[in-house]
Amino acid sequence: MGKLNTTADAVLVSRYINGCEASLATLIDRYQQRIYNFIFSKVLDRDLTEDIFQDTFIKVIRNLKHRKYNEEGKFLPWVMRIAHNLIIDHFRQSNRMPKFDGKGDFNIFSVLEDEHLNAEKQMVKSQIENDVRKLIDELPEDQREVLLMRIYKDMSFKEIANKTDVSINTALGRMRYALINLRKVIDKNNIVLTN
Amino acid sequence: MAELYLNKNPHENANHLTPKKETIAFLLSYSKALHVATHESIAFETIIN
Numbered sequence: 001m002g003k004l005n006t007t008a009d010a011v012l013v014s015r016y017i018n019g020c021e022a023s024l025a026t027l028i029d030r031y032q033q034r035i036y037n038f039i040f041s042k043v044l045d046r047d048l049t050e051d052i053f054q055d056t057f058i059k060v061i062r063n064l065k066h067r068k069y070n071e072e073g074k075f076l077p078w079v080m081r082i083a084h085n086l087i088i089d090h091f092r093q094s095n096r097m098p099k100f101d102g103k104g105d106f107n108i109f110s111v112l113e114d115e116h117l118n119a120e121k122q123m124v125k126s127q128i129e130n131d132v133r134k135l136i137d138e139l140p141e142d143q144r145e146v147l148l149m150r151i152y153k154d155m156s157f158k159e160i161a162n163k164t165d166v167s168i169n170t171a172l173g174r175m176r177y178a179l180i181n182l183r184k185v186i187d188k189n190n191i192v193l194t195n
Numbered sequence: 196m197a198e199l200y201l202n203k204n205p206h207e208n209a210n211h212l213t214p215k216k217e218t219i220a221f222l223l224s225y226s227k228a229l230h231v232a233t234h235e236s237i238a239f240e241t242i243i244n
Contacts, residue, residue, distance in 0.1 A: 021223065062240075
């Protein structure tokens with residue numbers, strides 16, 4: 001084992017792939033602290049760090065046994081990248097999952113939200129849409145035409161350009177000015193268009 | 196209030212943490228048990244006790 005401790009990573013990896021289990025023990029022993037501390041620095045939770053550390057090496061073992069590792073001399077960065085990806089997976093999952101931290105009263109409706117609009121929200125939404133439609137009518141003819149085709153008729157700028165007999169750049173420019181002018185009118189009249 | 200300043204930062208020793216022995220033991224056992232056999236470019240994993 002003493003000799004293994006000074007052996008290069010690439011050699012240990014190669015020996016492990018060829019059946020030397022002691023090489024894996026040496027690699028883990030060599031880098032466990034750095035990888036573990038890297039994970040802990042991101043998740044700040046010992047149990048979670050333990051889980052991610054374990055999952056990281058399970059991936060390492062499986063990849064090596066499947067002979068998928070081919071970055072000789074870059075063992076540690078490779079393992080770090082696996083750990084990093086698992087940390088990101090964890091945060092993505094925890095963002096999707098509602099959390100119950102056990103503090104204070106638990107309100108089931110804080111995690112069960114109906115995504116459909118309720119009657120009040122529907123009314124507000126339809127009011128906003130009417131207001132926007134009226135504002136669009138205030139725009140100059142060429143800008144209003146482009147905006148209606150793009151937003152309400154879902155036409156591409158190429159189609160708009162063909163239909164209005166102008167270049168795509170002109171159509172884009174008109175859309176840009178339409179939005180700028182809409183914002184100006186909204187700001188000028190202090191109109192609130194939020195739900 | 197003094198305790199707040201005197202108590203050690205829980206993350207102070209964050210650079211000296213190591214995984215549990217059980218975790219390492221599990222990984223080494225898992226590695227020994229895992230066998231990958233390939234047949235016509237398809238890999239099969241087996242866990243042998």
